[in-house]
Amino acid sequence: MEARQQLSRPWLTDGKLEGVVFNCSCNIRWIQLWQQRGEAGLHNQHLFCNNGVFKIPLQRMNISHCDLPEISVSHSNLTVMEGDRVTITCNGSGVPVPEVDWTVGGLHSINTHQSNQYPPNVHSINLTLVNISRDDNSFMLTCIAENIVGMTNASIQLSVQFPPVIIKFEEPEKRHDTCMVFTVRANPLPTLRWYYNGREIKPTDYVTPKMDVYLDNLEGCLLFKNPTHHNNGNYTLEASNFLGVAVKTVYAHFLQPPFDVDYTEYGSPTPTAVTTMTHRPEEDTFGQYPDDLYWPQSPALVHFGDPWPTVSIMRVGLAGFALRYSVLAQYYVCANATNMARALKRLWIMI
Helix, strand or coil: CEEEEECCCCCCCCCCCCCCEEECCHHHHHHHHHHHHCHHHHHHCCCEEECCCCEEEHHHCCCCCCCCCEEEECCCEEEEECCCCEEEEEEEECCCCCEEEEECCCCCCEEEEEEEEECCCEEEEEEEEECCCHHHCCCEEEEEEEECCEEEEEEEEEEEEEEEEEEEECCCEECCCEEEEEEEEEECCCEEEEEECCEECCCCCCEEEEEEEECCEEEEEEEECCCCHHHCEEEEEEEEECCEEEEEEEEECCCCCCCCCCCHHHCCCCCCCCCEECCCCCCCCCCCCCCCCCCCCCCEEEECCCCCCEEEEEEECCCEEEEEECCCCEEEEECCHHHHHHHHHHHHHHC
16 A cells, blocks of 8 residues: 655745745644645745634644544555456545545446445545456556645555456567567466467577567567478467466468469369389489379379389379479479470589
């Protein structure tokens, strides 16, 4: 709980009150308190009041039943769950009896106030919060007690606990490194995990999360250093705390694979039965490109011998071919046999 005093008199601009003789009463008790505390330079001034008989120094004025309010609240800090209902109480006491109220400007939760007077000099206010909103997490509830002498207040910080929600998890964008931006809200703060095509990602020098915390927000990037087409795929962000789990999956495309062609215009290659062909045994294929290829009418597996790996050739559409190189595990679509030969030559150079 934090309590402090605030006094404001807008007509006191230059702080010069010397020469003014006040009437000794509770109405100027606040000036006496300011002079005692040295506020507005009043401690350097000789101030007087008239008690009905004599002019006396203000510091000698003795007015009974005239003091700053005292204040107390039922909680020091308040932790609740989203959707809860709770009542907190503020008591202000003093003479004159103070006005007491909770300041709730900007509060999202439904709230009601109930005022009670307790003799001889206590004014109590009950504040009830209904269906408490997560948007009120970290809200500072302040109670004020004020009378003619001055004002005191006390504050309570509201902590609203709620399960994680993923506000943002986006496709990669190029910055200094490549970044998949994310924002997650939760209280308490969640544990974050990332998955690539269903397998959990462990931080490395090439893929790692960086984030900052602001209140109940985690904001940051899943960073990639020099990603390639091997990093293409589905990335899943999982955020969890003891109240629940939130999951979001985003497809990330970093680079096109080598020789990648859009083969949708030819139809998707679908392997069926295969036949097997080999090069002529009398020829040494090491370092040579076998250009006497037989182009099958049906899908085929072609093995040219070491150091060539197996290559799958499939018909696509009426005249096209699809080539799958077993090491790269990628499809390359060619419109005709001539283009297929060119693709095979490229693969041969890579070996």
